[in-house]
Amino acid sequence: MIEVAGLTKRYGEHRAVDDLSFTAPAGKVTGFVGPNGAGKTTTFRCLLGLAEPTAGVALVDGLRYRDLAAPRRQVGAVLESMGFHPARSGRNHLRVLARAAGIEPARIDPLLDLVGLRGAAERRVGGYSLGMRQRLGLAAALLGDPPTIVLDEPVNGLDPAGVAWVRRLLRAWADEGRTVLVSSHLLVELAQVADRVVVIRDGHRVTEADVSSLAGSVTVRVDRPDAMVAALLAAGVGHELRGDGAISVPGCEPAEVGRIAARASVAVTELARATVGDSLEAMFFTATGGDGRG
Amino acid sequence: MGDLVAAEWLKLRTTRLVYGTAAAAVLLSVAAVTGAVLATDRSGTPLTSTRGLEQILSVTGTGALMVLLTGVLVAAGEHRHGTAADTFLTTPRRHRVVLAKLAVSAGAGLAAGLITAAASLATAAALFTVEGATFPVGDGDVWLTLAGTLAYTTLFALLGVALGTLIRNQVLAIAVALAWIGIVEHILISLAPSIARWLPAMAGLAVVRSPIDDVLSPLGGLVVLTLYTVAICGAGLRFAVARDV
Numbered sequence: 001m002i003e004v005a006g007l008t009k010r011y012g013e014h015r016a017v018d019d020l021s022f023t024a025p026a027g028k029v030t031g032f033v034g035p036n037g038a039g040k041t042t043t044f045r046c047l048l049g050l051a052e053p054t055a056g057v058a059l060v061d062g063l064r065y066r067d068l069a070a071p072r073r074q075v076g077a078v079l080e081s082m083g084f085h086p087a088r089s090g091r092n093h094l095r096v097l098a099r100a101a102g103i104e105p106a107r108i109d110p111l112l113d114l115v116g117l118r119g120a121a122e123r124r125v126g127g128y129s130l131g132m133r134q135r136l137g138l139a140a141a142l143l144g145d146p147p148t149i150v151l152d153e154p155v156n157g158l159d160p161a162g163v164a165w166v167r168r169l170l171r172a173w174a175d176e177g178r179t180v181l182v183s184s185h186l187l188v189e190l191a192q193v194a195d196r197v198v199v200i201r202d203g204h205r206v207t208e209a210d211v212s213s214l215a216g217s218v219t220v221r222v223d224r225p226d227a228m229v230a231a232l233l234a235a236g237v238g239h240e241l242r243g244d245g246a247i248s249v250p251g252c253e254p255a256e257v258g259r260i261a262a263r264a265s266v267a268v269t270e271l272a273r274a275t276v277g278d279s280l281e282a283m284f285f286t287a288t289g290g291d292g293r294g
Numbered sequence: 295m296g297d298l299v300a301a302e303w304l305k306l307r308t309t310r311l312v313y314g315t316a317a318a319a320v321l322l323s324v325a326a327v328t329g330a331v332l333a334t335d336r337s338g339t340p341l342t343s344t345r346g347l348e349q350i351l352s353v354t355g356t357g358a359l360m361v362l363l364t365g366v367l368v369a370a371g372e373h374r375h376g377t378a379a380d381t382f383l384t385t386p387r388r389h390r391v392v393l394a395k396l397a398v399s400a401g402a403g404l405a406a407g408l409i410t411a412a413a414s415l416a417t418a419a420a421l422f423t424v425e426g427a428t429f430p431v432g433d434g435d436v437w438l439t440l441a442g443t444l445a446y447t448t449l450f451a452l453l454g455v456a457l458g459t460l461i462r463n464q465v466l467a468i469a470v471a472l473a474w475i476g477i478v479e480h481i482l483i484s485l486a487p488s489i490a491r492w493l494p495a496m497a498g499l500a501v502v503r504s505p506i507d508d509v510l511s512p513l514g515g516l517v518v519l520t521l522y523t524v525a526i527c528g529a530g531l532r533f534a535v536a537r538d539v
Contacts, residue, residue, distance in 0.1 A: 045538065045539075048379075048383060049382070049383075049386045050379055050382060050383070050538060050539050051538035051539070052536070052538060065386055066386035066387065068386070071383060071384065071386055072383065072384050075383075077383060079379055081376060081379055081539075082376055082377075082379045082380055083375045083376020083377055083379075084375065084376070084377065085305075085308075085309055085371070085375045085377055086375065087308075087309040087310055087311070088305075088308045088309055089308070092304070092308040095304060095308075096301050096304050096305050096308065097301075097380060097384055099297060099300050099301040099304055100297060100298055100301035100381070100384045100385060101297075101384045102297045140380060
């Protein structure tokens with residue numbers, strides 16, 4: 001369980017993180033989303049003891065990172081700022097970390113298999129692609145089999161198959177009861193896997209929600225919108241007439257919307273179901289005031 | 295702490311840095327000794343005289359410059375390559391990382407000192423033979439100087455780690471080290487020798503019994519150089535290590 005309370009990090013006059021509070025519970029994937037520069041990485045650095053908060057706390061299982069007894073066995077993290085010595089092999093990178101953390105080196109081979117780097121393990125990291133570095137970072141984070149996993153933009157540099165693979169890993173970890181906190185500036189990457197989302201902008205939390213509370217909705221276009229709106233009102237179904245003439249009907253199935261239209265003798269020209277991901281995205285853009293281009 | 299020292303040793307062994315700088319240290323010392331033998335012979339000073347031996351053997355520590363730079367890279371290189379974050383995630387009590395680096399660098403510096411001293415000794419002995427002189431293997435001062443080379447090289451490794459801890463920017467740390475030794479102290483030697491003798495590089499030359507005027511005693515140099523290392527490392531631990539990464 002991760003708790004962030006009143007976290008503030010100032011650089012001179014600039015507040016990179018400003019009185020931020022949220023929690024990431026065990027057994028759930030918590031998506032931490034916001035445009036580039038929103039303060040996601042700074043929040044993670046404070047959480048991981050790499051940066052000192054100006055005010056507030058960021059705790060893992062009730063403790064500050066530096067007070068953890070065996071940090072590498074309690075938290076696994078991948079940050080964008082993490083690098084590798086270009087002349088060191090992938091395997092040796094993991095050996096160094098395992099040695100420093102007192103973790104048995106026998107864990108290295110299975111992890112190399114898991115992230116698909118067994119064949120490249122003896123090569124110098126300087127020759128790795130961005131995706132291979134992401135995979136090596138992931139293996140490093142998993143060395144101590146930690147119950148809490150914190151990933152900053154984990155799918156950057158991965159191909160679509162790699163992205164799907166990371167999503168499956170996140171899901172599996174949460175299902176095992178681990179706390180998973182994962183940031184992204186692209187919400188769609190997380191929509192399919194996150195149980196909760198925390199949206200931040202300019203260092204502030206703008207919203208925090210369970211994804212299950214975000215119902216899907218149906219978008220319908222008809223030849224006579226006024227008649228359709230009247231019919232929906234009569235049926236007691238919540239709806240919203242959008243500027244482009246489409247009607248958005250949250251929490252409703254397409255079949256039900258179709259029946260209402262039929263009873264009102266309205267011709268349906270388009271009927272589409274919006275997924276939870278679409279709802280998330282709409283919420284994200286409303287909350288951040290952005291247009292999705294970061 | 296044992297695991298940390300082992301990890302730092304593994305870090306040092308798993309890049310090519312240490313092999314390259316060790317080779318460079320040996321080459322530098324051998325070249326310096328060769329030059330010193332030829333220069334001493336040319337100037338008419340007998341090779342086996344006290345003055346001659348001092349001139350020749352005091353340069354066996356020349357390779358320590360490479361050891362100093364290695365120490366800087368061991369400490370500041372973590373920030374250069376972005377491995378500092380992973381290192382501090384593993385060991386949030388960061389001073390322990392610095393202590394482990396000091397321990398490993400002391401060992402590596404001592405090893406480098408042994409190799410350069412042995413190579414220098416062999417070079418000097420060979421050149422003496424060529425010049426028709428007999429190298430005074432039984433001379434106690436010879437061995438004292440070589441012991442000084444070991445101490446000098448080891449302390450320079452520690453000084454490098456200390457400097458790289460205080461100045462996290464690797465390029466800046468190297469520039470400061472080279473400018474200090476190559477420019478600042480050289481100027482001060484001619485301008486104010488009574489002050490210059492207390493500075494780190496001059497203290498180092500005292501340790502290797504360099505026949506320069508005004509240097510401290512070997513033991514005095516050892517103490518002064520140690521104090522500089524402790525002071526710079528202390529400043530690094532106090533002001534630099536806790537900073538955000």
